[in-house]
Amino acid sequence: MESREIEAEAPLLLHKKVECPICGMVFSGLTVKTGKVRRIGTEIDLRPLNKPLDSIKYGVYSCPQCGYSGLIRNYDKLTGAHKKLLLDSVAASFVPRDDVEEADAFSYDEAIKFHKLALVCSEAKRGRDSEKAYTCVLIAWLYRAKAQVIDRYTTDSDGNLLDWVDHDEKAKLVLECKAQEARFLKQARDGLVDAEAKESPPFCGLDIPTTEYMIGAISFLMNDLDMASQMVSRTMINRSANKKLKDRAYDLKEAIKARKEMEKEEVES
Numbered sequence: 001m002e003s004r005e006i007e008a009e010a011p012l013l014l015h016k017k018v019e020c021p022i023c024g025m026v027f028s029g030l031t032v033k034t035g036k037v038r039r040i041g042t043e044i045d046l047r048p049l050n051k052p053l054d055s056i057k058y059g060v061y062s063c064p065q066c067g068y069s070g071l072i073r074n075y076d077k078l079t080g081a082h083k084k085l086l087l088d089s090v091a092a093s094f095v096p097r098d099d100v101e102e103a104d105a106f107s108y109d110e111a112i113k114f115h116k117l118a119l120v121c122s123e124a125k126r127g128r129d130s131e132k133a134y135t136c137v138l139i140a141w142l143y144r145a146k147a148q149v150i151d152r153y154t155t156d157s158d159g160n161l162l163d164w165v166d167h168d169e170k171a172k173l174v175l176e177c178k179a180q181e182a183r184f185l186k187q188a189r190d191g192l193v194d195a196e197a198k199e200s201p202p203f204c205g206l207d208i209p210t211t212e213y214m215i216g217a218i219s220f221l222m223n224d225l226d227m228a229s230q231m232v233s234r235t236m237i238n239r240s241a242n243k244k245l246k247d248r249a250y251d252l253k254e255a256i257k258a259r260k261e262m263e264k265e266e267v268e269s
């Protein structure tokens with residue numbers, strides 16, 4: 001089960017003392033120890049695949065006292081106006097919880113909960129579109145990973161369904177994860193488009209070619225092939241895009257072409 005994987009993650013994580021910039025409470029934030037994770041691949045929308053643990057789960061701090069949550073990279077980066085907005089909204093209505101202090105590692109459900117709280121806080125403080133969009137990307141990736149975990153523990157090593165699993169329940173859970181992933185990917189894509197129009201780069205750490213590639217790749221996953229083609233062409237001609245990204249853009253362009261041809265054949269037949 002997932003619980004066995006979660007236990008195995010604990011020795012790779014570090015309890016860090018974090019002071020909440022909103023209520024001042026010092027709590028224990030979990031981060032991945034440096035040098036413990038290695039990248040084994042990258043998916044089409046740039047989701048990093050890491051071993052032995054999925055470090056995406058541990059990208060957010062969440063104060064158990066007032067609820068203020070945010071991406072670790074931006075956790076302290078709050079203006080006076082942000083603090084006031086957060087105090088008046090999230091902190092005013094949050095019921096303190098005691099679950100984080102003791103946890104040595106998180107399940108995907110917990111990671112999703114903390115990332116969603118980070119999104120709520122980003123909205124409450126009227127944060128940048130890029131920050132909200134990037135948080136949505138992370139939530140979509142967490143749902144994708146959760147679906148994969150459900151799948152992994154309901155089949156044997158040859159992919160045969162295990163008898164003890166309620167397969168209807170499993171199929172329902174996977175479908176729910178996929179629906180949530182699609183919902184957050186769309187929100188992320190639209191947010192990145194808004195960020196590019198309104199903000200100056202970097203967009204929550206992403207440069208222009210990477211952002212445009214990501215918009216293209218997510219559009220492809222959403223089957224919005226016109227937007228995907230448009231954005232991938234931009235990446236391919238952008239002089240500041242590095243070779244690796246251009247190669248990815250080339251592969252994506254081929255995938256878009258193949259899907260367009262397949263759709264044409266389906267219409268004709």
Ligand SMILES: [Zn+2]
Pocket residue numbers: 020021022023024025063064065066067068
């Ligand atoms: Zn707090």
